[in-house]
Amino acid sequence: MQESNRKVLLVDGMALLFRAFYATSYTGYIRKTSAGLPTNAVYGFIQYFFDAINTFKPTHVICCWDMGSKTFRTEQFADYKGNRGDAPEELIPQFDLVKDVVEAMGIQNIGVIGFEADDCIGTLATHLRGEAEVFILTGDHDMLQLVSETVKVVIMKKGKLNYAVYDLATLYEEKQLTPSQVIDLKGFMGDTSDNYPGVKGIGEKTALKLILEYQSIEGVLLNLDKLPKGVRGKIEADLDMLHLSRDLATIRLNAPVRCELTGCAWRIQLETAKNKFEELEFGGLVKVLDGHPSVNEDVFSV
Incomplete structure (x- = not known):
């Protein structure tokens, strides 16, 4: 049975990371550590992530990722996504770095080789929607196919804190589609x-x-x-x-991924998160961690 106080935020990690990279690099300036490691996309990712946390106030959070360009879709159709160029050089080291940061905060990273993040999100949303209200944070309108009675799709629009939230009624009202x-x-x-x-x-x-x-x-x-x-x-x-x-x-709903609610409760690992932020010279971002439940607080029952 669904618990009304349970709200799962499924984050499309790549959507946030790419958005953050381009939003912070268009001037030509790329934020880097004193050792020269590019961090602009990760820094922006954290800002977008906490904006969404503060807006939707989830009790549970999972972050999903693509795991390389080869998937079952490229086997079906060799030209699938074949029009996309290589990722910008400064973004490449940030793919692994952002997952390290997410893990340091105490959030589950989920991805599986051969499937896209969309498929992981679709599978998890289907699995969890009977136990919680599910919000999918993305920039990808393809995700609208996942909308249901207990699944909402949150499309990030241009500008800070600008979201379009789709449920069944909104989807039909705006696009005349199921x-x-x-x-x-x-x-x-x-x-x-x-x-x-x-x-x-x-x-x-x-x-x-x-x-x-x-x-x-x-x-x-x-x-x-x-x-x-x-x-x-x-x-x-x-x-x-x-x-x-x-x-x-068609987003697959049977990817080989699983995460139970007990494994994805929204609680910050405060010390490891702060240490990671300081290591990356994100001192100004440490304040975003304040006020959120930490692993030492028994805030939510799961």
Whole structure:
């Protein structure tokens, strides 16, 4: 049974880290330690992280990560995310560093080779949603397919403390879509960011019209004879890619990850966190740790 006072924040770690890197490096200045280690993305990550903690006040927190560029999706479609260049040189050492900081604070890092952070988040959200209210913190609109009665998706928007929080009602009100239709929409229109094409010649406007009229990909395919000749021809010519694109867009809910509530209670390991911040010359950030439950306080029952 769900406990009303239990609130899990699932953090899309890469989304926060990349956002923090670009938000703090566009001027050309990169924050570094006195030894020359770049830390701007990690510093910004901590700020974004605590902004979300203070806004949504979770009782439990988990941070999920991609574990390399090769996943089951690149095996299905070799060009998946193939349009993305190499990460900036100053960001590369911060991939491991941010996980060290998260661990030092006492938060679980979760990721599994062969799957994306999205799949870990989807799996954990599905597993935990019966025990707690789940909030997914991300910048990725693909996550909207995970919205349910007890799962909300928090999209980080431009600017500090600027969030769009989606539940079932908000998703339908703003986009006229159900969570499963988010996936089918991507099947038709593809995703330029993730570099899969969908049906050639069908963009977002036509894809949305098809979904709104016929509810799903299956509904469209059952009514091909009712479609304009041009649209029908495009779909028939690209059926295999339509189904592949929908599969690539589908977040997996069965990744080999698990975290019980007892293992992810929001409690700061105050001393190790402070030591890590000081090691990285983040002295000004130590104050963000104040006022949060620490491992020495029995604040929440799990």
